[in-house]
Structure formats: structure tokens, C-alpha cells
Amino acid sequence: AQKVTQAQTEISVVEKEDVTLDCVYETRDTTYYLFWYKQPPSGELVFLIRRNSFDEQNEISGRYSWNFQKSTSSFNFTITASQVVDSAVYFCALSEAFGNQFYFGTGTSLTVIP
Amino acid sequence: DGGITQSPKYLFRKEGQNVTLSCEQNLNHDAMYWYRQDPGQGLRLIYYSQIVNDFQKGDIAEGYSVSREKKESFPLTVTSAQKNPTAFYLCASALSYNEQFFGPGTRLTVL
Numbered sequence: 001a002q003k004v005t006q007a008q009t010e011i012s013v014v015e016k017e018d019v020t021l022d023c024v025y026e027t028r029d030t031t032y033y034l035f036w037y038k039q040p041p042s043g044e045l046v047f048l049i050r051r052n053s054f055d056e057q058n059e060i061s062g063r064y065s066w067n068f069q070k071s072t073s074s075f076n077f078t079i080t081a082s083q084v085v086d087s088a089v090y091f092c093a094l095s096e097a098f099g100n101q102f103y104f105g106t107g108t109s110l111t112v113i114p
Numbered sequence: 115d116g117g118i119t120q121s122p123k124y125l126f127r128k129e130g131q132n133v134t135l136s137c138e139q140n141l142n143h144d145a146m147y148w149y150r151q152d153p154g155q156g157l158r159l160i161y162y163s164q165i166v167n168d169f170q171k172g173d174i175a176e177g178y179s180v181s182r183e184k185k186e187s188f189p190l191t192v193t194s195a196q197k198n199p200t201a202f203y204l205c206a207s208a209l210s211y212n213e214q215f216f217g218p219g220t221r222l223t224v225l
Contacts, residue, residue: 035213043202045216091156093214101172102147102214106156 003027004094006105013082014113021077021108023092029053031097034068034075039089039107051075082112117141118217120205125222127192127199135190135220137205146188147206147214150174157204163188192222200224 005024013019025034036048049059051068059066063080079086092105118139127133139146145164149157159172163182177196182188188207192199202221206214 033212037216043204043219043221045204045206045214047213047215050213101159101162102208104149104157109154 003103004092004105006090006092006108008108009106010109010111012111012113015084016081018078018080019082019110021079021090021092021110023075023077023105025073025075025092025094025103027073027094027096029096033095035093035095035102036066036075036077037091037093039091041088045091048077079110082110084112084114086110087112118205118207118215120203120217120220122220123218125220127222127224129224130194132191132193133222135192135203135205135222137188137190137217138186139188139207139215139217140186141207141215142185143207143209143215144185145208146182147208148172148178148180148188148190149204149206151202151204151219160190160203 003026008022032053034051037045038048039045049066056068065078067076087110089107089109091107094103121136147162148160150160151157158174160174160178161169161172161180163169166182166185169180169182177193179191200223202219204219205217208214
């Protein structure tokens with residue numbers, strides 16, 4: 001069963017628009033960790049954020065914000081006032097407390113049009 | 115600077131040949147991982163290792179082999195048994211339950 005679902009395969013927005021990338025996860029563990037990564041055209045994955053299951057506070061970092069809701073098993077990522085440099089593939093991932101595996105979603109390809 | 119290095123960046127292989135992809139980290143991380151990424155797709159786990167001299171198969175281990183003789187190094191061999199090896203290969207490392215840090219990747223093409 002898919003542990004991390006990113007239903008949006010591709011999104012295009014015009015520069016300065018806000019955009020939200022959805023992530024839904026599935027786990028039976030009470031302790032787990034959620035992540036977002038950015039993959040620019042160069043290919044290397046860049047870590048953006050880590051959240052543990054006991055911390056449901058939303059987080060804001062500049063134009064980026066994350067909304068973690070355990071009730072809906074979602075960890076959504078919003079980019080405010082998008083820029084062309086935000087164009088990339090974004091991956092959501094889950095790590096469970098037992099075992100060191102990461103489960104990645106299939107990614108959302110974001111294109112910001114100038 | 116601490117980080118993960120992968121070499122080579124581009125690799126070309128003839129059918130029937132084995133090739134080895136290098137992955138080195140100086141972050142003192144215990145766990146290391148190999149992923150395969152095909153165009154327009156997500157990451158699929160090939161192998162991972164949590165400690166030296168121990169490793170586990172991931173979802174698509176067939177046709178691949180690894181070793182973990184040193185904490186810093188986790189080379190991946192793509193054998194001739196791998197029927198469709200053309201892909202982008204990413205190596206990562208992590209401390210337990212923490213974020214994975216990724217190398218720049220190796221793009222393997224079979225001629």
C-alpha cells in the first residue's frame with residue numbers, strides 16, 4: 001500500500017501566485033516523521049523540513065509554510081508569492097520510528113511561469 | 115565541507131557489463147541509502163545500510179549489489195542481471211530518524 005500519496009502530478013502557476021502541494025500519508029505508528037524535499041533540474045534533492053508526529057504546529061519559513069494535520073493524515077506545503085526559482089519537483093516523505101526506511105511520494109512537478 | 119559525493123556524474127555502460135557507482139559521505143551518518151529514479155517518477159529504494167557490514171534489500175534490489183565495509187562508503191554495483199538499468203541513481207545518508215541528505219546523483223545510460 002502506498003504510504004505517501006501526492007495526488008498532484010503537475011502544477012503550473014503564474015509567478016506571484018500562491019500554490020499548495022498536497023501530501024497524504026498512511027502509518028500505524030504513533031511516532032513518525034514527515035519531510036519535504038525539493039528536486040531542482042540539477043537533480044539533487046534538497047531537504048526543506050522535518051516534522052515529528054507529536055508536533056502539529058504549523059511552520060513558516062519565509063515564503064514557505066507547512067500545514068500538518070494528523071486528523072486528516074496530511075502534511076501540505078504552501079509557497080506564497082511563487083517565483084520562477086521555485087520550479088522543481090517536490091517530494092513528501094515519511095519515516096516510521098521502527099526501521100530506517102523512508103517512504104517517498106511520487107512527487108509533484110511545479111512550474112512557475114514568469 | 116561536510117556532504118555526500120557521488121561519482122561519476124554520468125556513466126555509460128555497454129549491455130552485459132557490471133558497473134560500480136561510488137557514494138562517500140563525511141557526515142558521520144550511520145545509515146546510507148541507494149535510490150533509483152526514472153524520468154517523471156519518484157524514488158525507489160534499492161538497498162540501505164544502517165551499520166557497517168550490514169545492509170538490507172529495498173523494493174527493487176534485483177540486479178544490484180552493495181557493500182558497506184566502511185562507514186563513509188556505500189558503493190552500488192549494477193550487474194548485468196539488471197535488465198533496464200538506465201536511470202538516475204541517488205545516494206543518501208542519515209542519522210537515525212532524521213532527514214536524509216542526498217548526493218548529486220549519477221546518471222547511468224546503457225548503450
